[in-house]
Amino acid sequence: MKDHKMTPAEEKYLKQYDIKAYDRPSLTADMAVFAILTSDQQEEYRKDPKKYLGILLIRRGSYPYKDDYGLPGGFAKKNETIEETAHRELKEETSVDSAYLEPFSVFSRPGRDPRGWIISQGFLALVDAGKYQVRAGTDAWEAAWFRIDMEQEELKKHVRSDRADITTLYRLKLEKDDIRLSALVKETRVFTGHHEKTEYTILEDKGFAFDHAEIIVRALKALRERTAQSGRIVFDLMPELFTLYSLQEVHEIILGEKLLTPNFRRKMAPFVLETSQIAGSGAGHRPAKLFKRNTEAFYSLPF
Amino acid sequence: MKDHKMTPAEEKYLKQYDIKAYDRPSLTADMAVFAILTSDQQEEYRKDPKKYLGILLIRRGSYPYKDDYGLPGGFAKKNETIEETAHRELKEETSVDSAYLEPFSVFSRPGRDPRGWIISQGFLALVDAGKYQVRAGTDAWEAAWFRIDMEQEELKKHVRSDRADITTLYRLKLEKDDIRLSALVKETRVFTGHHEKTEYTILEDKGFAFDHAEIIVRALKALRERTAQSGRIVFDLMPELFTLYSLQEVHEIILGEKLLTPNFRRKMAPFVLETSQIAGSGAGHRPAKLFKRNTEAFYSLPF
């Protein structure tokens, strides 16, 4: 911190300044923890087990929203940054200690938390599932990985001369064993003149705590945007060593579309380095080379 | 907001829940208000007056940092979103009532405000200066447009096998008449494995309140990034009607580099519509066609 030399008058002012005289919110960090999971059953000897996108949720043990599922998160403490809050809470609640964290939005709508005025900083958290698959679900908090699916269900466009309204419905489905959560979130993008304003409304909510259905929808949207833009973010979901095909699968899972292998490889080539290792054999197909990140390639990236 | 039906047990819990039992921060919105300004002196009859990037600052009338300059901003109130706080404070302090607002970062470093635990949501605010050039500077708050300049002064790279440190120094200079503010801000990007962490330190600070020198540096960086990425954001700095050359000038001012006219026009073509009007005559050169935004082109933009 910069050093700020105070005058006697300023010191006096600060001494009598009572910050508690003003109404203050509570501040929390909520983390959308994503990972790539592998379904354990293998349909056929030749076929690799299917991957899917998972998100880490916690079953609430206390009111409000007791027994509903919510994102891991918690209140900010004095003398820490909000990023530190996120890391600390993630470790406390889910034992995840090395996630990539990226703030993506602030949630401050009045009434979003029945306990009072509580504002939340949303974080994208990406982890390599290999390390944490075991830990989740052992704690009293009942942290668990859910399979996440989201569909864009409907789309209305209202275009007038100087104003346009675009409404999109997102159908969110989370699933773990026999637990199914679902929600319907409406997104309204209003363009007036030159300004865009986007609003979200939860239309339907089954099993989510607070406004976490909305936070999850927006977190997944943020993940997709960043994946489409540069792709560098998906490396945080990958293990140290990976095959190019698995990297492609992860892209496909996040974006929800098939990619053409030769083109994908050319695009990724600068960001990976071939290792001498090859992927474990055993499957009925040609074994693949293992690659690792080319860390240096990221330094010079503009964004 | 979704409706949440409470059980009697939950209602009871909430009644006895005392949110004030926990330590809470104050929350503010701070706005980096940018506009394109025009220097009033015209060197030669043929030459257009030079444009430059301006930022709106307020001279603090009270402690702490009395007489220093800071961003417009203020405390969040209950029953409003943080975006509403930003709009409200902007209007109250600077009479600006139609800015494009975009959150770009949260500032929560302990000790950043000597009054206590105060966290700030930073907003980019872009306005068409034509509307507001007069208002600033009339109020008791002494809001005023400063010319902003930022140079990347130095660059150190420390690359090891699995870790890289990149240090950049930003020299920030603000100027209005005979008032000159300046600051030196150090940016440290640390890449470890796959994770990047960026930290900022204020090394030198002349005339800025709080950590606002850092906020301004990061706001300008955010503005440059968004300009380079899609360019749509700069339209919020433009008046209703503009010439393509002035649009190009604005891009050049923000990015700090010259662009090639033919290429720039091809890139912008989808986003503008030619009008029948032509720019006011009087200058010793061919008069230009006036363009307006092609609002529809923005709807389909992915980001």
Add this chain to the structure above:
DNA sequence: ACAAAAGTGTTAAACTTACACCCATGC
């Protein structure tokens, strides 16, 4: 005439897209 801004055309290089094709493996 001339300097400044306004505006167009043309070409090479780079990147994207789509598709066709071959390889290696375990049952």
Add this chain to the structure above:
DNA sequence: GCATGGGTGTAAGTTTAACACTTTTGT
């Protein structure tokens, strides 16, 4: 053999970058 994942090449289309060149105006 054959299905599955692993992997390469190539040609068409699009976008970007660089440069050369013409137009219109007020003094």
